[in-house]
Amino acid sequence: MIELSALWPTVLQAGRLLVETVIVPTVLLAVLLHTSGIVAGASAAIGWCVLTVVLRWCFGRRLPASLLLGTAVVAERAAVALATSSAFLYLLQPALGSGLMSLLFIGSAAIGRPVTLRLARDVIALPDHIVDRHEVRRMFTQxxxxxxxxxxxxxxxxxxxLQLGVNAGMLSRGLLSPTLTVIAIGVCAMWGIRSLRRCGITVCMARTSVDEAR
Incomplete structure (x- = not known):
């Protein structure tokens, strides 16, 4: 049996990170780009990143590495857009990042060392006798x-x-990309749980309090 005791807090943290580092900065840039220009939009995105970290620090909340990394990436993209006065470059950078991530995951599966297995072991206690099973490794590869x-x-x-214009790129980055990410997470989770159950491995969700998930 595999108990997903750390999964729910991870999902909540990932959702919060998605809102803080993708949706809000994109909305700020999209609105201010048409009302005040690229300088104001990029500056607002950088300001949001700084504000997010500062508020967490001031209220004594934990600063997870994923948040710091995500805000740093957004701030770097906004800084490039600010320096070049180009919203196109702000939107192009995450697209290239998704392409590199695709190569990483598909490549790791191709060589038989799926990175999903390492990521899963960071949040789920997976006994060696389960990981060593061929069908389990095949599931992580899939x-x-x-x-x-x-x-x-x-x-x-x-x-x-982006080929259709910056406005279309904003819509894709702020709405389509997060939606696709959520759907992909759901599909991957269901595929994994279903595959494990076919192997005779029971997967259960441990009860987690709201305070533990924060």
């Missing part, structure tokens, strides 16, 4: 392929939208 494919689709949608 999930790596699914996630890599979703990142490839995300990169394609983002770049294709």
């Amino acid at each position: 999930v790596a392929l699914l996630w890599g494919l979703s990142r490839l689709i995300d990169a394609g949608l983002s770049i294709g939208s």
Whole structure:
């Protein structure tokens, strides 16, 4: 039996990170780009990143590495857009990042060392006797392929939208990309749980309090 005791807090943290580092900065840039220009939009995105970290620090909340990394990436993209006065470059960078992530996951599956297995062991206690089973490793390989494919689709949608203009790129980055990410997470999770159950491995969700999930 595998108990997903750390999964729910991880999902909540990932959702919060998605809102803080993708949706809000993109909305700020999209609104201010048409009302005040690229300088105001990029500056607002950088300001949001700084504000997010400062408020957490001031209220004594934990600063997870994923948040710091995500805000740093957004701030770097906004800084490039500010320096070049180009919203196109701000939107192009995450598309290229999705493409690289796709290569990482698909490549790891191709060589038989799926990165999904390492990521799963960071949040789930997986006994060696389960991991060593061929069908379990095959499941992690399949999930790596699914996630890599979703990142490839995300990169394609983002770049294709940019060909239609910055407004379309904003819509893709702020709405389509997060939606695709959520769907991909759901598909990968269901595929993994279903595959494990076919192997006779029971997967259960441990009860987690709201305070533990924060």
